Amino acid sequence: MSPKSKKEKSKSAPVFSAELAARFDALVEKYPVKRSALIPMLLYAQDEAGYLSDAVVAEVARRIGITELEVRDVASYYSMLRFKPAGRYNIQVCTNISCMLRGAYEVSERFQEELGIGPQGVTPDGLFSLEEVECIGACCWAPAVQVNYDFHDEIRPDHVLGILSGYRGKIRPAEKDPAKEPAKGTPPHA
Amino acid sequence: MPRLVSHPDEVKIVSRRFGMGATSIDRYLELGGYEPVKKCLAQGPEWIIEEIKASGLRGRGGAGFSTGMKWSFVPKQSAKPKYILVNGDESEPGTCKDHLIFLHDPHAVIEGTIIAGLAVGAKMGFIYLRGEYRYLLEIMERAVADAYERGFLGSKIFGSEAEFQIVTQTGAGAYEVGEESALMESLEGKRGIPRIKPPFPAVVGLYGGPTVINNAETIATVPHIIAMGAAAYAALGTPRNGGTRLFCISGHVERPGVYELPLGYNLKKMIYEVAGGIPDGHKLKAVVPGGSSTPVLLPEEIDIGMDFDQVGKAGSMLGSGGVVVIDDHTCMVEFALRIISFYAHESCGWCIPCREGTDWLKKSLTRFHAGFGSLSDIDNIQYLAENMLGRTFCPLGDAAAMPTIAFVKKFRKEFEDHLNGKPCPYAREGVPQLTVV
Amino acid sequence: MPEVTFTVDGKKLRAPAGTLLIDACRKAGIEIPAFCYYPGLSLQAACRMCVVRQEKVPKLQTACTTTVAEGQVFITESPEIAQARKATIQLLLGNHPLDCPVCDAGGECELQDMTFKYGAGESLYAEAKHHRDEQQWSPAVFYDRPRCILCYRCVRMCGEGMDVWALGVSGRGADSLIVPNQPNQLDCEQCGMCIDVCPVGALTSGSYRYKTRPWEMTHVSTVCTHCADGCTVTLGVRQTSDGSEIVRADNRDKNGINGDFLCAKGRFGFDFVESPDRLRQPLVRSNGRLEPASWEHAIRLAASKLKEIRDTRGGAAIGVIGSNRTTNEENYLLQKFARTVLHTNNIDHERSTDYAALARALAGQSGKTASLRDIASACAILLIGGNPTDEHPLLAWLLRTNVRLNRARLYIANAKPIKLTRQAKDALKIKSGDYNDLPASLDAGRSAFAKAIRAEGSLLVIFGEEMRGEAVEKLVAWGVKRGNVRFACLGDHSNSRGAADMGLLPDLLPGYVPVAAPGAFSEYPNLPATPGKSLPQMIEAAGKGELGALLVVGADPVATRKLDPTLFNSTFLVVQDLFLTETAALADVVFPAASLYEKSGTVTNTFGDLQLLRKGADRAGVKPDFEILVRLAGGIIDDIKTLVPFGQRGVTGDLGQSRGAQAGEADRHAIWLEANGLEPKLSPFDPLAILDEIERLVPGYPLDRINLFAGNDVHTKLSSPGYVPVAELAGSGLIAPAHDTLFTSGRLGRWSEALKQLAQHQAKELVETAAD
Ligand SMILES: Cc1cc2nc3c(=O)[nH]c(=O)nc-3n(C[C@H](O)[C@H](O)[C@H](O)COP(=O)(O)O)c2cc1C
Ligand code: SF4
Ligand code: SF4
Ligand code: SF4
Numbered sequence A: 001m002s003p004k005s006k007k008e009k010s011k012s013a014p015v016f017s018a019e020l021a022a023r024f025d026a027l028v029e030k031y032p033v034k035r036s037a038l039i040p041m042l043l044y045a046q047d048e049a050g051y052l053s054d055a056v057v058a059e060v061a062r063r064i065g066i067t068e069l070e071v072r073d074v075a076s077y078y079s080m081l082r083f084k085p086a087g088r089y090n091i092q093v094c095t096n097i098s099c100m101l102r103g104a105y106e107v108s109e110r111f112q113e114e115l116g117i118g119p120q121g122v123t124p125d126g127l128f129s130l131e132e133v134e135c136i137g138a139c140c141w142a143p144a145v146q147v148n149y150d151f152h153d154e155i156r157p158d159h160v161l162g163i164l165s166g167y168r169g170k171i172r173p174a175e176k177d178p179a180k181e182p183a184k185g186t187p188p189h190a
Numbered sequence B: 001m002p003r004l005v006s007h008p009d010e011v012k013i014v015s016r017r018f019g020m021g022a023t024s025i026d027r028y029l030e031l032g033g034y035e036p037v038k039k040c041l042a043q044g045p046e047w048i049i050e051e052i053k054a055s056g057l058r059g060r061g062g063a064g065f066s067t068g069m070k071w072s073f074v075p076k077q078s079a080k081p082k083y084i085l086v087n088g089d090e091s092e093p094g095t096c097k098d099h100l101i102f103l104h105d106p107h108a109v110i111e112g113t114i115i116a117g118l119a120v121g122a123k124m125g126f127i128y129l130r131g132e133y134r135y136l137l138e139i140m141e142r143a144v145a146d147a148y149e150r151g152f153l154g155s156k157i158f159g160s161e162a163e164f165q166i167v168t169q170t171g172a173g174a175y176e177v178g179e180e181s182a183l184m185e186s187l188e189g190k191r192g193i194p195r196i197k198p199p200f201p202a203v204v205g206l207y208g209g210p211t212v213i214n215n216a217e218t219i220a221t222v223p224h225i226i227a228m229g230a231a232a233y234a235a236l237g238t239p240r241n242g243g244t245r246l247f248c249i250s251g252h253v254e255r256p257g258v259y260e261l262p263l264g265y266n267l268k269k270m271i272y273e274v275a276g277g278i279p280d281g282h283k284l285k286a287v288v289p290g291g292s293s294t295p296v297l298l299p300e301e302i303d304i305g306m307d308f309d310q311v312g313k314a315g316s317m318l319g320s321g322g323v324v325v326i327d328d329h330t331c332m333v334e335f336a337l338r339i340i341s342f343y344a345h346e347s348c349g350w351c352i353p354c355r356e357g358t359d360w361l362k363k364s365l366t367r368f369h370a371g372f373g374s375l376s377d378i379d380n381i382q383y384l385a386e387n388m389l390g391r392t393f394c395p396l397g398d399a400a401a402m403p404t405i406a407f408v409k410k411f412r413k414e415f416e417d418h419l420n421g422k423p424c425p426y427a428r429e430g431v432p433q434l435t436v437v
Numbered sequence C: 001m002p003e004v005t006f007t008v009d010g011k012k013l014r015a016p017a018g019t020l021l022i023d024a025c026r027k028a029g030i031e032i033p034a035f036c037y038y039p040g041l042s043l044q045a046a047c048r049m050c051v052v053r054q055e056k057v058p059k060l061q062t063a064c065t066t067t068v069a070e071g072q073v074f075i076t077e078s079p080e081i082a083q084a085r086k087a088t089i090q091l092l093l094g095n096h097p098l099d100c101p102v103c104d105a106g107g108e109c110e111l112q113d114m115t116f117k118y119g120a121g122e123s124l125y126a127e128a129k130h131h132r133d134e135q136q137w138s139p140a141v142f143y144d145r146p147r148c149i150l151c152y153r154c155v156r157m158c159g160e161g162m163d164v165w166a167l168g169v170s171g172r173g174a175d176s177l178i179v180p181n182q183p184n185q186l187d188c189e190q191c192g193m194c195i196d197v198c199p200v201g202a203l204t205s206g207s208y209r210y211k212t213r214p215w216e217m218t219h220v221s222t223v224c225t226h227c228a229d230g231c232t233v234t235l236g237v238r239q240t241s242d243g244s245e246i247v248r249a250d251n252r253d254k255n256g257i258n259g260d261f262l263c264a265k266g267r268f269g270f271d272f273v274e275s276p277d278r279l280r281q282p283l284v285r286s287n288g289r290l291e292p293a294s295w296e297h298a299i300r301l302a303a304s305k306l307k308e309i310r311d312t313r314g315g316a317a318i319g320v321i322g323s324n325r326t327t328n329e330e331n332y333l334l335q336k337f338a339r340t341v342l343h344t345n346n347i348d349h350e351r352s353t354d355y356a357a358l359a360r361a362l363a364g365q366s367g368k369t370a371s372l373r374d375i376a377s378a379c380a381i382l383l384i385g386g387n388p389t390d391e392h393p394l395l396a397w398l399l400r401t402n403v404r405l406n407r408a409r410l411y412i413a414n415a416k417p418i419k420l421t422r423q424a425k426d427a428l429k430i431k432s433g434d435y436n437d438l439p440a441s442l443d444a445g446r447s448a449f450a451k452a453i454r455a456e457g458s459l460l461v462i463f464g465e466e467m468r469g470e471a472v473e474k475l476v477a478w479g480v481k482r483g484n485v486r487f488a489c490l491g492d493h494s495n496s497r498g499a500a501d502m503g504l505l506p507d508l509l510p511g512y513v514p515v516a517a518p519g520a521f522s523e524y525p526n527l528p529a530t531p532g533k534s535l536p537q538m539i540e541a542a543g544k545g546e547l548g549a550l551l552v553v554g555a556d557p558v559a560t561r562k563l564d565p566t567l568f569n570s571t572f573l574v575v576q577d578l579f580l581t582e583t584a585a586l587a588d589v590v591f592p593a594a595s596l597y598e599k600s601g602t603v604t605n606t607f608g609d610l611q612l613l614r615k616g617a618d619r620a621g622v623k624p625d626f627e628i629l630v631r632l633a634g635g636i637i638d639d640i641k642t643l644v645p646f647g648q649r650g651v652t653g654d655l656g657q658s659r660g661a662q663a664g665e666a667d668r669h670a671i672w673l674e675a676n677g678l679e680p681k682l683s684p685f686d687p688l689a690i691l692d693e694i695e696r697l698v699p700g701y702p703l704d705r706i707n708l709f710a711g712n713d714v715h716t717k718l719s720s721p722g723y724v725p726v727a728e729l730a731g732s733g734l735i736a737p738a739h740d741t742l743f744t745s746g747r748l749g750r751w752s753e754a755l756k757q758l759a760q761h762q763a764k765e766l767v768e769t770a771a772d
């Protein structure tokens, strides 16, 4: 996609919701330097859009006043930022030492069985994705799992079904089809 | 909600307000909060720095540097604004103490930050939380907003002439960003690559201005020291190791949890008494005393006081206070592999020895643990780790190398047991062996 | 900074406090290995190769970040240090493909050298290596991640050095890699500097990859043939069945005025030399068609025809158009040929700026011209007009570097916003494109810009073609009055300055000596005393049927001036060129000429810096313009020595005393060559045979030969005896600048496939570069 067509697109449909745009405007005011808003902004934009699409990257670059390359360089460094969509509920099972010692891999295994996906997979309906992640700062309540930003402490394999159904229940009947539009192309630097 | 624990041996200073609803600013005030900062406003910067020096407070982030000394390095005069940077990146495996501070006592962090600002003449502070701590960030943001509303933050704090602003910041997933100069880079919206030192942050830090960077626990401890007096605080610990700290006891213990104990508290006691010992009738095999970066200790090495100096003498480090207890049903090769794959994942990639070394060690250990190793691999692993040590750009390389060397040296027999295609002696029923790709 | 004394490997060294240890050591001949350190670029401390032991410091220190202070003691080689470096290389090789036998950098690879030195060849590594396919980012730049050692030189060179910032680092840990600014594509200036600084074969050049190995080439250091800045370029030359071909151009030795720099044209635009469209045989028109002919026949035909027209219609019926890309010797010879053999002052060239006006305005002054080296060190520079980033890439580089490393103050006065404004301390927008009032406004203006200029001590003024004629005179007058000023003026091509300096002008002899000046060039036989026709006047005369013959050397007026092809119907047209240009296609005789890369001689860049060309490639069938002219003259006059003084080696060594200056010069040259251990090859076709005459007759060209022949640049002095007021010069209306981009080079660029591809890549792929 050429940068020109990207720009045209950003004119026709706003990349950021009004809320996100307002949040950004407030954010940049806080710092001595505008660029300090970059990482939070990427994370908040990803929370809204599901991942950092080309359009999001271009929009953030424009708003901060840096190049898209700089945005990608930074975004690709941080493990929470992604250039491909994840499930609506991204299940992150900590498998680092404290959690491993208390059965994290068994928990991950159970998630894989229940969801029918691998340790870094996405369910076909786009509802769940699974990740084995590094320590999430809950080592004394191991094994720990994070679903999006929610912490779940002291998880045993037999908690897995309960967690999943809790999130399934969160989907209102009106949005029964949670599948997001599939990723358009692969990210350039994936 | 993370479970709170307690034990009679605990001396609750930083954790005093845990579970008491102190996220509410009114409750915090009821519990004596924001009195220390008023005292500091009255006493002035020199007094604050002297108090903190006298308290023997040493950084809780890992390196254990004297906090009062660190503050005293900041130049009095500076053309550029000075900053306080609170390190809440908490990503060292085995460590979850700052988690509880943000959750239960956010105003203590704010108050400590203001005091640090008063001490060095900074007008702005940043509180940086790792990206995964979104719910804690929201608690901190609420607390900061409340403090602004009361006039505790802003251009005339507590009705004085002093100004102090606080900005909260989220990370986005990177252990290396906990390193102080990488943290500053990240806060400036860049990749978390450490900076060349010198200049040190106290002279040239955030946005080029002199910067004090402290761990969240260090900062949250400061108001308590002011409140109780430096001497009383120092007296709680051992010589040169003032006060208490939060120990995160995790792994194979009956009652894992975050316990506040005086520095110098006996490690063996910590495991067997405070945390209730090893469950399921298993035996202790090893202890990682201060987070994943610290060399492992054998059962016969743990009859030591947990302060910076004694653990150092035992060949390891007090680090971030993450005590990871390992029982005798654990494969140490797998454990070493899990640690090195963490460092390989978190290496920022800037310098050759760490970037290539962690990657290589991870691959070698993966193969080795899968039963495809040879005797020379054991030596190579040690050789590689030893050649990373002290040669990398930042301490992450050492943090990866040191524990690896200790695992190979102390558990060589267990490495040898993996040779000749033998299955891992500790393989668990139904759990595939750890193979990291 | 005060000097300090410190000890390295037992030797006491001195350097200014704060000098980087690695620099201090290199200066003292102690080589410290380094992958990431690159002089002039920001520090990284990333590769850890430069580790040294400092007394009383627990850990090994990196020499690239350690600054020296009084009394320090260092050790740079010891078993401990060697082991550290060896281990680092072993670690690197763990993921390195070790495809050295097919790698472009093989033989020129710093990793290879280090592996050899520290003996890290044996592999400890049994793991699978990371594989990634090679990527092509542009016609010029390829990236092979597995070979990349992540030294970040390319990223810094592109950003800090080029101010393009097209490269970044993506990912982290062992997954880190270098990325271009578009999805797998580079939108940039395509300078290839990133390739140049890459210590290994990770970045390779589209034009050179897999062609040959470094040791199969001869490396010839010469001067770039494109813009007027005069970069030293090293040609990699390989023998072929009918001569030799250029397989690459780069900046191997980095010892020219360009330092580290080379732009896309210098690096990739050499391929016109190898174009299949090159003429390789003389052509003669018969029955209305150009047919191949022998050299002998073509020369005889052209010479006799020129002689006939001269003798029947007089020299005034003949015109000569010279080139911006022939050597000084050729240009000098061409005007001498026109004036003394053809008896005409009808000589001109395509002018791209008003050198003549500057020369005349500076008449009587000395030391008022700036060399390119001055640009690199001046404290304050005023740039008027022009767009160096596109038209003078080296100048732009030097300006950026000077601002970045020395905090030079750059002031820009321009009608358009140009990219260099980013480096400027202040910029003044010239309204309605009128530069003429600038000196007055600088003198009296109350703008911050004018005040800042007035407050500067010394000032270097560079102006483009926007200032011509009287505007130049006013500018010079302003500068001379304010004092402490030096000037430079920007023209287009590799020897545009030389063309003007050597008198390819109808009214001015070499050195801007007016034709009409009493006694000027009195030793020239048959020199007509009145100015001749300018280029447009010659064309006009041709149109009227008044131009009997026209000799065009390395120029294409039919194309540049869009002339009617019937215009020369009644003119005998002789063309010397590399290609069958639009002008050549109309000619009666066409001679295939050698390019600047296929001959020796000297050229003068737009700053007046004279440099030596070394013959790189060789091509059967073509001849240098010098030789063609001498042969032509041979068919018109009897004693060729009146045109080219030459002699035989060692025959006479009288330094000219006994036989007059002319006769002795070639001998003197021979003696000089011999004394300096060079090989005297004297024949009338040796262009250097005429160097002494240039030195003797052309004001401003005293030659520092030791330096010149050592390959250094020698600043000439733009000076002109002061007779004619600038207003009376023929010049300013005749200036037709090419306004080259990064990928065009006057009429020559069309013959470079590489440049065409780069231009296409940039045009299709990509949005305009940041500031322009
Ligand atoms: C790789 C690495 C990761 C680190 N991570 C953290 C961290 O997550 N939190 C922290 O407080 N300090 C961390 N540190 C230590 C900091 O660099 C710094 O020393 C500390 O924040 C200073 O605060 P203190 O003096 O209060 O301990 C880390 C250091 C390194 C080298
Ligand atoms: S040791 Fe080097 S590669 Fe590793 S985290 Fe530090 S700077 Fe990055
Ligand atoms: S070719 Fe030049 S401009 Fe392009 S990326 Fe390389 S250094 Fe940058
Ligand atoms: S491509 Fe070359 S110059 Fe760039 S980082 Fe890799 S090795 Fe260094």
Ligand code: SF4
Residues within 6 Å of the ligand: C224, C225, C226, C227, C228, C229, C230, C231, C258, C262, C263, C264, C265, C266, C267, C392, C393, C394, C395
């Ligand atoms: S700057 Fe000019 S002289 Fe130098 S390489 Fe480019 S075109 Fe050639």
Ligand code: FES
Residues within 6 Å of the ligand: A094, A095, A096, A097, A098, A099, A100, A134, A135, A136, A137, A138, A139, A142, A144, B093, B094, B095
């Ligand atoms: S190891 Fe799992 S949360 Fe820390």
Ligand code: FES
Residues within 6 Å of the ligand: C033, C034, C035, C036, C037, C044, C045, C046, C047, C048, C049, C050, C051, C062, C063, C064, C065
């Ligand atoms: S040259 Fe010093 S670390 Fe690379």
